[in-house]
Every structure is written in structure tokens, then in C-alpha cells.
Amino acid sequence: MTLPSDPTTGAEPTRDLAPELTYLARVHAARNRALDTARLRVDTGATVAGDGYTAETLGRMLRGHARDLAGQPHVPPYFGRLDFLDKDDEHPGARYYVGRRHVADVDGSPLVLDWRAPVSRRFYQASADHPEGVRRRRRFGWAVRPGRPAELTGFEDEDLLVGATGAGPGRLVAEEIERPRVGPMRDIVATIQPDQDRLVRADLARSICVQGAPGTGKTAVGLHRAAYLLYTHAARLRRSGVLVLGPNPAFLRHVREVLPALGEADVTQTTLAELLARVPVRGHDAADAAMVKQNARMAEVLRRALAERIRLPEEPLMVPDGSYRWRVSVEALRRLVVEVRAEQPPYATGRERLRARVVQQVQRHAETRDTPGPAWVRRISRSRPVAALLDRVWPAVRPEELVAEVLGDPELLDRVAGDLLAPAERAAIRWPRPRTPRTAPWTEADLVLIDEAAGLLDRPTGYGHVVVDEAQDLSPMQCRAVARRAVHASLTILGDLAQGTTPWAASSWREQVAHLGKPDAAVLPLTAGFRVPGPVVTLANRLLATLGVDVPPTVPVRGSGELRIHPVVDPVAALPALVRGALDRPGSLAVIAVETAVPVLAAALQAAGLEPTGPEPTDGRLTLLAAGQVKGLEYDHVIVVEPAAIVAAEPRGARRLYVVLTRAVSRLDVMHAAPLPAGLAG
Numbered sequence: 001m002t003l004p005s006d007p008t009t010g011a012e013p014t015r016d017l018a019p020e021l022t023y024l025a026r027v028h029a030a031r032n033r034a035l036d037t038a039r040l041r042v043d044t045g046a047t048v049a050g051d052g053y054t055a056e057t058l059g060r061m062l063r064g065h066a067r068d069l070a071g072q073p074h075v076p077p078y079f080g081r082l083d084f085l086d087k088d089d090e091h092p093g094a095r096y097y098v099g100r101r102h103v104a105d106v107d108g109s110p111l112v113l114d115w116r117a118p119v120s121r122r123f124y125q126a127s128a129d130h131p132e133g134v135r136r137r138r139r140f141g142w143a144v145r146p147g148r149p150a151e152l153t154g155f156e157d158e159d160l161l162v163g164a165t166g167a168g169p170g171r172l173v174a175e176e177i178e179r180p181r182v183g184p185m186r187d188i189v190a191t192i193q194p195d196q197d198r199l200v201r202a203d204l205a206r207s208i209c210v211q212g213a214p215g216t217g218k219t220a221v222g223l224h225r226a227a228y229l230l231y232t233h234a235a236r237l238r239r240s241g242v243l244v245l246g247p248n249p250a251f252l253r254h255v256r257e258v259l260p261a262l263g264e265a266d267v268t269q270t271t272l273a274e275l276l277a278r279v280p281v282r283g284h285d286a287a288d289a290a291m292v293k294q295n296a297r298m299a300e301v302l303r304r305a306l307a308e309r310i311r312l313p314e315e316p317l318m319v320p321d322g323s324y325r326w327r328v329s330v331e332a333l334r335r336l337v338v339e340v341r342a343e344q345p346p347y348a349t350g351r352e353r354l355r356a357r358v359v360q361q362v363q364r365h366a367e368t369r370d371t372p373g374p375a376w377v378r379r380i381s382r383s384r385p386v387a388a389l390l391d392r393v394w395p396a397v398r399p400e401e402l403v404a405e406v407l408g409d410p411e412l413l414d415r416v417a418g419d420l421l422a423p424a425e426r427a428a429i430r431w432p433r434p435r436t437p438r439t440a441p442w443t444e445a446d447l448v449l450i451d452e453a454a455g456l457l458d459r460p461t462g463y464g465h466v467v468v469d470e471a472q473d474l475s476p477m478q479c480r481a482v483a484r485r486a487v488h489a490s491l492t493i494l495g496d497l498a499q500g501t502t503p504w505a506a507s508s509w510r511e512q513v514a515h516l517g518k519p520d521a522a523v524l525p526l527t528a529g530f531r532v533p534g535p536v537v538t539l540a541n542r543l544l545a546t547l548g549v550d551v552p553p554t555v556p557v558r559g560s561g562e563l564r565i566h567p568v569v570d571p572v573a574a575l576p577a578l579v580r581g582a583l584d585r586p587g588s589l590a591v592i593a594v595e596t597a598v599p600v601l602a603a604a605l606q607a608a609g610l611e612p613t614g615p616e617p618t619d620g621r622l623t624l625l626a627a628g629q630v631k632g633l634e635y636d637h638v639i640v641v642e643p644a645a646i647v648a649a650e651p652r653g654a655r656r657l658y659v660v661l662t663r664a665v666s667r668l669d670v671m672h673a674a675p676l677p678a679g680l681a682g
């Protein structure tokens, strides 16, 4: 069996391999030495550390390092080599090996450079037109088998002085791209293409938005960018963290091994729903209610509802202090409230700021008698009259309380949303009766409202960088939730307007990047499709013309691939035979149909002795999925059952079908009894 890990599996041994095998032995020896040292450090680390906490932290770090070095022996230690010109200014005559991790020799000199190191950029960017000092680029081929060290089988050279060795990407890259898919997504470090590399290495200060046709490597680029940024800005980003947001748990399972394979296990990879889950979701919104809740006007509704809570004081403050009683006049208190409100701090900060200023006023009186110290300030701050004043004029509130109030109190809603939401919109989101936050039937959309409320109360902890995938599907309110976590950070925004299927899907990136808080983000296209083979791209591009979005079509990189259209009388009856034939060939196989047809198709397959699995990852090669479950995923062979039903099932059904058709890596079968949808027919 071959393992997904590097280009080529059984490349012919290349002449001149002997010196390369000698070098490989040196690299292995250095890796083993580093591993021995790391293990020794794990053993001694705990005893040299001063205290328990340091010992534990150190131990964890050292163990992580040792684990990382031990890594997976089947992963090739490098995939490329750069030979520089003798006359290059920076690296005259140098030769560098490029791999997933840095490997150093006994004297500390590098044997393998990390693919993220500055000089490694030329491995991806140097070309015959712009050699950048590189004389020759060598790509290595490896045979990869589980549990055994990767075996070097050959290499392929590009002499950049005389032009590439051949047309196109070269045999090893082509083989990697054409490889059948099994299992979860893997890294692409060995074959990142120049336009992808430019995105991966874009400056940390820049937010970028990648509009990429299906299979152009958006997700791959986003994950490699996260790894690149963590390496290049380690001090900053390891502290603040990097967040990767994906559309659903199946997608996260599909991509979750990429970053650890690149040595980056500490990235938070989650869905937005998961990130915002402060309360359990028990309810479900009707379509019209969800539409209102996901609209940006709700941000203003909540802001106003919160602002209403701040009241001007109506009586003076009397604070007993031993044998004294200090008084702050109502006018002075009002001035303080107005002053703090005008400063527009987050609500919870405002409450504390008001408390401090009120205490300052009291202190001014007290100073006529004595010089109050910090203990006095603490006592007065917590005194009952001061607390009561705050509760009256700037009451504490939890985010879910605020949202429950807005949805559960029709008068409040009319007051704060009267000019923002039409009567029908207000009616759509109003609860039939008031609820407490604990009993409320919270919905997914409510999580976004609660997060907005939380953002009004306090600034959420942000990340150092956020990668957000399938960003075309985010609502304005969801975008704001992402933006709040990247106020002082940049974003990598990935998506495809043509694959937007939510009711609030974006139709323009300009608007979407503004909702995401990065109005100046550059929108950059990726069009070279690495997943979908030529004949399937031609079909999908025909459908693209009917989707009502203005995006560049996919330009297929993969030539080979099969597309077959099967008009049948009864797809349910015809499916098992087609599946059985498909299973004779290698790679993963997915049957994709409209959700309502899934149970009957599952029964038909089972009756024929075929056991499809659902979206959960298993060892099984056959998966049966509803059209709504496949975004971001890919399968070697896809069988689409009754495309017209997929289109008819939802308002953006044609875009859903576009997503479905573009999941296929090698083969696509389209099975239909009903006429094919517009765009596919003809």
C-alpha cells in the first residue's frame, strides 16, 4: 500500500542516485542524533527545572519536540533541492535541500531547510524567466510505505538556465496532482505552485481574500499560510494564537491532519458555531426569522437595547464612612454618567469606569478630613450605596440576558427596532412569550446575536491571525463575529461566490470583506483547478454561467478523468450496479443525492450487499451523502444521483449542484431519470 505523503511512489531509479543516497544517510543520521538528544532532554528536563510549574512546562515542550522529531518515519525528510549559481550575491554556489522540517548537522549547519525559510521561497518561485540565482531545481521521488522509512527512488531536474525540462509542471508534480484520493486531506508542501505560494507567504500585516474556483487549493493555501505565519512570526503568533474556521465538522475532520503534518499542532481549528457556543442550541429558526437575525441591522438593534439600560441618576449618593456620611450631588453623578457614556467604552468597562469616577468624587470629600489609602478606595468601591447606584444607572447584564430581553419583550423590540426592522421582520423574531436565558429555545442564529451582545459588553480575546474558509457563506452578523476576533490581526479569507448556498451568501467580496472588518483586503483569484479533471470542469463551467455570480471559471490542471452521463429509468434500481463497478477501481467513492433521497438509496445499496457510510470518516471506501454535506470535501469518484432534484430542493440549488459536481478528483457519473437541469443539458 502507498501512503499519502509525497510525490510519486514508484518512480524509476534515476541515474546519479548514489550521491543522493549518501546525503540521505547523513540526514537520517542527523535526525537520529537530534532524536536521541531530545529524548535525553526529556529524561533530564524535569530534574534541572527549578520549580514544579517550570518542570512541567519544560517537560511538555521537550516531549513535544521529541515526538515531532520521531515524527512519522514514512514521511520523506525533504522533497527538493536548490543549486545556486556561483555568481549569486546571497548564496554563491550554495546547495540547499528543502523539506518539511529543518534538520541540522552536528556542527549546526543546515542539512535540510524548512520549506518556510526565506530562501526556500525560491524553490516555489524560481522559474526559467526569473531564476532568482537558482541554477537547478531538483524534485525527489519517494516510495512511501507505512511504518517504513520513505525510500528515495529518483529525482527530476529543472535546469533554469536553459528552461524547464519539459512543458507543464513536470512528471513528479503531475503524478502528485493526478494521484487518486483516499483518506483525509494532506499537505501540498512539495508541490505548492507559484501563485499559491505568493498567497501563502503574503505579509502578516495584510488581509487577503482568495476567490478561488473549486479545487484551486484555497483550503490548502489557507492551512499552509497558517503554518508559514507561525514559523515566520513565531514569537508573536504563538502567544496570540492562530484560528482556522471551517464550515462544518466533516470539513474539519477532512483537513485536521494537514497542520500537524507541518509541525503545527497548536492551531485552533473549529467551526464558527462551535466557537460561539455559549449556550446550548435547542431551537430552530424559521427561514424568515433566521434571515432577520443574520442581518447586520440586528447589531444596531442590540446596541440600542443595551444603551437603553444606562439611565441618568435621579437622586444624590450618600456613602457612610465611619462617623462621616459623604454626599455626591445628583448633578455631579449625571455629569459622570454622561461623560463615561460619551467615551463609548465596552459596556462592562463603562460600568467599572463609572464606579471608579464615583469613588473619586467621594474621595475628594474625604480628603478634606484625611488621606484615604487603597483599602479605603476598595471598601467604598464595593460599598452598598455605590453598588446600588451602579445597578440603577449602569446595571450589569449578561449577553444572553440582553438577547432574551430583545426577543422576549415586544415593546422593547418595537422601541429599539421600530425604524430598523419592518413589522413583519419584528414579528418573525419575536418570542411568543418572555423566556429566561436558561429556558430559552436558543437557535444557531441566536448564538451570533449573543456573541454580538458579548462584543458590546467586553472586547473578546482576539487571535494573531484568523483563516476563514468558505467565507462566502457567512452572514453579515457571522462576519462581525469573525471580525471581533481579528480587530488587531489580519485575516485570510477563502471562498468562492459561485459556491454560496446559504440564504445570506455574499454576492460581492467587497461587501463581504467590509463585514469582516477588512474593507481594504485585496481580492485575489485562484483559477488553476487541481482537483477536478478537464471533462468535469467543462461541465461545471457550463453550470457556472447560470449561477448569477461574476467569478473567473476554473482552468483545469488535470487532463485525465472521466465524465459519464447515465439516463436511466429508475436511479434507485440502477445505482447498486454502478457502485459495484466503481468499487473495482482504487480511491474513495461518494454517492451524492438530494437529502430526501438518501434513506431510499441507502436501503437499495444495503439490499445489494453494499455498506455505505455517512459523513463520519471510516475505513470504508463508499460514502453516501446528502448534497448539503459535501462542501469543501473531495472524493476520487463521485456518483451524482438525479441532479434536477438537487437543484429543485433549495433556493440556491443550482449552486449546490455546482458544489456537488466539483467534488470529483478522477471520475464523475451523473445518473438521472428527470431531464438534466439547465446548463448541464446540451
Ligand SMILES: Nc1ncnc2c1ncn2[C@@H]1O[C@H](COP(=O)(O)OP(=O)(O)OP(=O)(O)O)[C@@H](O)[C@H]1O
Binding pocket: 176, 177, 185, 186, 187, 188, 191, 192, 193, 196, 212, 213, 214, 215, 216, 217, 218, 219, 220, 221, 496, 499, 530, 531, 631, 632, 633, 634, 662
Ligand atoms: N499545488 C498543489 N499540488 C498538489 N495538489 C494540490 C495543489 N493545490 C491543491 N491541490 C489539491 O487539490 C485539491 C483541492 O484543494 P482544496 O480543497 O484546497 O481546494 P479548494 O479551492 O478549497 O476547493 P473547494 O472550493 O472545492 O473547497 C486537494 O486535494 C489539494 O490537495
